[in-house]
Amino acid sequence: xxxxxxxxxxxxxxxxxxxxxxxxxxxxxxxxxxxxxxxxxxxxxxxxxxxxxxxxxxxxxxxxxxxxxxxxxxxxxxxxxxxxxxxxxxxxxxxxxxxxxxxxxxxxxxxxxxxxxxxxxxxxxxxxxxxxxxxxxxxxxxxxxxxxxxxxxxxxxxxxxxxxxxxxxxxxxxxxxxxxxxxxxxxxxxxxxxxxxxxxxxxxxxxxxxxxxxxxxxxxxxxxxxxxxxxxxxxxxxxxxxxxxxxxxxxxxxxxxxxxxxxxxxxxxxxxxxxxxxxxxxxxxxxxxxxx
Numbered sequence: 396x397x398x399x400x401x402x403x404x405x406x407x408x409x410x411x412x413x414x415x416x417x418x419x420x421x422x423x424x425x426x427x428x429x430x431x432x433x434x435x436x437x438x439x440x441x442x443x444x445x446x447x448x449x450x451x452x453x454x455x456x457x458x459x460x461x462x463x464x465x466x467x468x469x470x471x472x473x474x475x476x477x478x479x480x481x482x483x484x485x486x487x488x489x490x491x492x493x494x495x496x497x498x499x500x501x502x503x504x505x506x507x508x509x510x511x512x513x514x515x516x517x518x519x520x521x522x523x524x525x526x527x528x529x530x531x532x533x534x535x536x537x538x539x540x541x542x543x544x545x546x547x548x549x550x551x552x553x554x555x556x557x558x559x560x561x562x563x564x565x566x567x568x569x570x571x572x573x574x575x576x577x578x579x580x581x582x583x584x585x586x587x588x589x590x591x592x593x594x595x596x597x598x599x600x601x602x603x604x605x606x607x608x609x610x611x612x613x614x615x616x617x618x619x620x621x622x623x624x625x626x627x628x629x630x631x632x633x634x635x636x637x638x639x640x641x642x643x644x645x646x647x648x649x650x651x652x653x654x655x656x657x658x659x660x661x662x663x664x665x666x667x668x669x670x671x672x673x674x675x676x677x678x679x680x681x682x683x684x685x686x687x
Contacts, residue, residue, distance in 0.1 A: 402582035403539030410457035410490045416669035420452050421644030423462040430657040438472040445480035451661040458490035490518045498523030504533035512538040528576045539588040542573050547594025547617030570607040595623025601630035613639040619646035625675040636678045
């Protein structure tokens with residue numbers, strides 16, 4: 396008998412409701428930034444750090460996002476830590492996003508899905524759709540995926556903001572493709588298992604992208620340390636305060652402070668982040684922003 400997997404968007408929205416904040420903490424271990432007490436080998440240090448972050452944010456945020464590159468650089472041992480850390484996050488009741496930005500077609504895409512979802516157990520992945528939707532669809536067989544639509548890095552302007560002959564920008568055309576591909580993958584709560592990455596630093600374009608993708612959950616990087624503000628992320632939400640999840644990495648996992656255990660500082664930073672977003676994107680706040 397085949398067990399029906401819960402719809403990825405429904406699960407993510409339920410997790411957001413459970414903690415009351417549409418936020419995600421990015422786990423991006425960088426050796427030079429780790430707490431001084433995490434001595435030992437590089438792999439042992441990132442393992443202790445990753446597991447510590449999971450423990451520090453559980454019950455505060457609904458999900459965590461693992462940056463695959465931070466683990467891949469250490470080879471097989473780093474990938475073992477990634478697998479172990481993602482399993483720990485799942486056991487802690489957190490939704491997991493494996494940020495690997497894959498984008499290939501045919502059997503290659505199927506191999507990526509087998510690795511990211513089948514082996515590492517990701518609830519969501521990230522994908523580059525610039526080879527077309529046939530490089531994204533295989534990632535949606537058992538999980539959700541966030542397609543790169545308008546990214547937060549400055550260099551993205553050279554391609555994504557270019558207008559086409561008919562008027563829409565490249566990012567808007569990609570948004571239309573994402574909306575069409577995701578239309579057949581809507582969960583009971585009205586959102587697709589195919590979401591979109593829309594950077595907080597591109598707020599002037601977010602409202603237009605939201606109109607083109609009303610049923611996509613936006614994964615919104617760039618908040619905090621990268622310069623994105625609360626006002627920048629509000630256009631990523633629908634009027635009811637749903638439809639987006641805001642990510643922060645450095646401002647949470649490398650918090651300022653001293654004299655207390657590093658995990659305590661992380662927990663406090665995560666709670667502050669969650670509260671700021673939950674208050675700022677409440678429907679009343681969004682209405683006020685639209686009216687101003």
